[in-house]
Amino acid sequence: MVRRGGIVKGWGFHGFHDGGSRDDWFRDDEFRDDWFPDDWFRDDGSRDDWFRDDRFRGDGFRNGAGRAGSMTTQAVRHDAMRARNLAVVLGEVRRSGPVTRAALAEITGLTKTTVSKMVGDLLEAGMVAESAASRDGERGRPGTAVSLSGDRVAALGLEITAGHLSACVADLTLTVRLRCAQAVDNRSRPPVETMAHLQELAHRAVDEARTAGLSVVGSTLAVPGPVDGGLLHTAPNLGWRGVRAGDLLDFPVTVENEANLAALGELWFGGGPDDFLHVSGETGIGAGLVVGGELFRGAHGLAGELGHVVVFPDGPDCRCGGRGCLERYAGQEALLRASGAAGVPELAERLRAGEADALRACERAGRALGVALTSAVNLMDPGTVVLGGIFAPLFEWIAGPVREAMSTRLSGMRRSVPELAVSRLGGDAATLGGAGRVIHRVIADPAPHLPTARPLTP
Numbered sequence: 001m002v003r004r005g006g007i008v009k010g011w012g013f014h015g016f017h018d019g020g021s022r023d024d025w026f027r028d029d030e031f032r033d034d035w036f037p038d039d040w041f042r043d044d045g046s047r048d049d050w051f052r053d054d055r056f057r058g059d060g061f062r063n064g065a066g067r068a069g070s071m072t073t074q075a076v077r078h079d080a081m082r083a084r085n086l087a088v089v090l091g092e093v094r095r096s097g098p099v100t101r102a103a104l105a106e107i108t109g110l111t112k113t114t115v116s117k118m119v120g121d122l123l124e125a126g127m128v129a130e131s132a133a134s135r136d137g138e139r140g141r142p143g144t145a146v147s148l149s150g151d152r153v154a155a156l157g158l159e160i161t162a163g164h165l166s167a168c169v170a171d172l173t174l175t176v177r178l179r180c181a182q183a184v185d186n187r188s189r190p191p192v193e194t195m196a197h198l199q200e201l202a203h204r205a206v207d208e209a210r211t212a213g214l215s216v217v218g219s220t221l222a223v224p225g226p227v228d229g230g231l232l233h234t235a236p237n238l239g240w241r242g243v244r245a246g247d248l249l250d251f252p253v254t255v256e257n258e259a260n261l262a263a264l265g266e267l268w269f270g271g272g273p274d275d276f277l278h279v280s281g282e283t284g285i286g287a288g289l290v291v292g293g294e295l296f297r298g299a300h301g302l303a304g305e306l307g308h309v310v311v312f313p314d315g316p317d318c319r320c321g322g323r324g325c326l327e328r329y330a331g332q333e334a335l336l337r338a339s340g341a342a343g344v345p346e347l348a349e350r351l352r353a354g355e356a357d358a359l360r361a362c363e364r365a366g367r368a369l370g371v372a373l374t375s376a377v378n379l380m381d382p383g384t385v386v387l388g389g390i391f392a393p394l395f396e397w398i399a400g401p402v403r404e405a406m407s408t409r410l411s412g413m414r415r416s417v418p419e420l421a422v423s424r425l426g427g428d429a430a431t432l433g434g435a436g437r438v439i440h441r442v443i444a445d446p447a448p449h450l451p452t453a454r455p456l457t458p
Contacts, residue, residue: 082118083447085110089118090127090446093146098131100143119146125450126152126215127172127442148173153442153449154209156219157434158202159258160245162187162237162283163332165198167205168428170435171214172442174268178212179428180205188239195248202251217442217449220434221245222258224284226305230255236319237283254437258430259304260295262423263288265433266386268440270424277382277418279306279373280429281389285327289380307331309372329368332390335361344390351397362397369398370405377410377418388423395422 088108093099096107101119105112122128129149150171159166166181182201186194198221206216223245225235232243232255246253263278267290272278274293280286285307289296297303307327308320315324328334332344338361341347350358373385387395387402399420406417423429442449 079447083445085114085118086121086446086450087444089115090122090443093122093128094148094443097128097147098145099147100145102143104146121450122146122446125446127446127449150175150177151213152215153439154214154216155435155438155442156202156205156209156216157222157261157431157436157438158198158219158253159222159261159431159434160186160194160198160238161224161258165194165201166428166431167201168431168435169205169209169214169216170269170432170439172439174436174439176269176432176435177214178205178208179431180208186238191238191240191243191245192248194238195245199249199251202249218438219251219253220261220437221249221253221255222261222430222434223255224258224282224286227255227257234320256434256437257286257288257304258282259286259306260288260297261431261433261437262286262388262425262429263290263433264295264436265425265429265431266290266388266423267293267433268436269432270386270429272386273384275382276384276386276421277373277376277380278386278388278423278429279369279391281330281332281387281391282427283327283332285331285369285389287376289382306372306376309375311368311371326368326372330365330372335365335390335394338364344393348393351394359397362394363401366398366401367405370402371409373402374406374409377406378413382418384419384421386421386423388425388429389427392423392426 088110089104092104092107096103099107101115102112104110104119105115108115110118119128123130123146126149128146129151131145131147150173153172154169154177155171157168157170163185164181164183165186166179168179169177171177180201182197184194184197202219209216223232223235224237225240226233230244230246232240232245234241235243244255246255259278259280262280263272263276266272266276266278272290274290276290278288278290280288287304287306289304308318308322308325310322310324311326311329312324316328317323318325318328335341335347336343339347339350339355339358341350341358347358347361351362369391376382377385387399391398399422403417403420406420410417425432
C-alpha cells in the first residue's frame with residue numbers, strides 16, 4: 001500500500017473496496033497512532049466489522065459513491081498531525097539530545113513507530129544526526145541516540161546601522177559559522193542604495209555558507225528604528241521614514257527592530273537570564289525587554305526606544321524632533337565628539353591611558369544612561385540590565401556612573417538596583433538574534449523544510 005499526500009492510493013473516490021475492509025491501511029501505525037485511540041482496534045490491527053457498519057461509513061465514506069471532500073479533509077488533518085509530531089520530536093531533541101528514539105517516545109507520549117518515522121524524516125532533512133549507541137538507562141539492546149545537526153540547515157542574520165552593514169550565518173545548533181561586515185556611512189543615503197549594498201553582502205554570505213555545505217532557509221534584518229508589520233516607521237540616524245526595507249531585497253526577509261533582536265541574541269547566544277533588559281548602544285540607543293524567556297514587543301512592536309527618553313528637558317535638539325534625549329549624551333556620536341576620539345576602539349585606548357576628556361565623556365554618558373534606566377526600571381522591574389553594542393567595550397568606565405545614577409534615584413523605592421552586566425556579544429548581538437529567530441522558527445515548525453531544506457536563493 002502506498003500513501004501520497006496523506007491519501008491512500010487505491011481508494012480513488014470510491015471509499016472501500018468490496019467487503020469494506022482495509023486492514024493493511026489500519027495496520028499503518030502512524031495513521032492509527034495519530035487519528036484513533038488504541039482501544040478502537042483489535043490486537044491484529046483490523047476493524048472490519050466496524051467499517052462494515054453502514055452508520056459509520058455513511059457518515060464519513062461512500063462505498064462506491066465518492067466522498068472527495070471528506071478524503072481531502074482527512075488528508076489535511078493528517079498533514080497537520082504529522083507537522084505537529086515533527087515539531088514535538090525536533091523540539092525535544094533540542095532540549096534533551098542526544099536522546100534515543102525510545103526515550104523520545106516516553107517523553108513525548110508518541111509511539112515508538114511514530115517517533116521512528118519522524119526521526120527518519122528529520123534525518124533525511126539534515127536536521128538531526130545519529131550518534132553512538134547508548135543504553136540511556138533502558139533495558140535490552142542499546143539504542144542509537146539522535147541530536148540536532150549543524151551540517152545542513154542554517155539561517156542568515158543581517159543588520160543596518162548608521163556606520164556599517166553586517167551579516168552572519170548560524171546553523172541549527174546555534175553555532176555561528178561565518179560573520180562578515182562592511183564599514184559604510186549609511187546616514188542620509190537613499191534606502192535603495194543601502195539595500196543594494198546589503199543585498200551584495202547577503203549573497204556573499206549565502207554563497208560562502210553553501211560552499212560549506214549549508215542551506216540557508218531564512219533571514220532576518222535588524223534595522224535601527226521601530227518596525228510594525230514589516231514597515232520601518234522612522235530611523236532618524238539613517239534619515240529614513242516609512243520604508244519597507246524587505247521589499248528592496250531580492251530574497252525573502254523578516255524585518256525587525258535591532259534592539260529587540262539584540263536582546264534575543266543575548267538570550268540565545270550570550271547565555272542571558274530569562275528576565276533582563278538589554279540596552280544596545282550605537283549611534284542611537286535601543287532597548288529590548290525579555291520576560292520569562294520571551295521578547296516583550298508592546299501592542300504594536302514599538303517598545304524599547306530608550307534613546308529618545310528625555311533625560312534633560314533643556315538639553316540639545318535631537319533628530320527625533322525632541323530635546324535632551326539620551327542619545328544626545330550617550331550615543332556613539334556624542335561620546336566620540338566629547339572625547340575627541342575618531343572611533344570606539346580609539347576611545348577605549350584613551351580611557352586605558354587615563355585621558356581626562358575620554359573619562360569625562362564616559363562619566364557624562366553614564367550618568368545620562370543611569371537617569372534613563374531609572375525610569376525603565378521603575379516601569380518594567382527587570383532583574384538584570386545588560387549593556388551591549390558600544391557600551392560593551394566601554395563597560396569598565398561607564399558602568400560605575402550608571403550604577404551611581406540608578407542607586408541615587410531608586411534607593412527610596414527598592415532595596416537594591418538591578419544587576420548591571422556586560423553583553424557577551426557586543427556589536428554582534430542583533431545579527432545573531434536575527435539568525436536565531438529563523439532557527440527557532442524552523443525548530444517550532446520543521447515540516448515546511450522537509451524532505452530537504454529549501455535554500456534562500458536559487
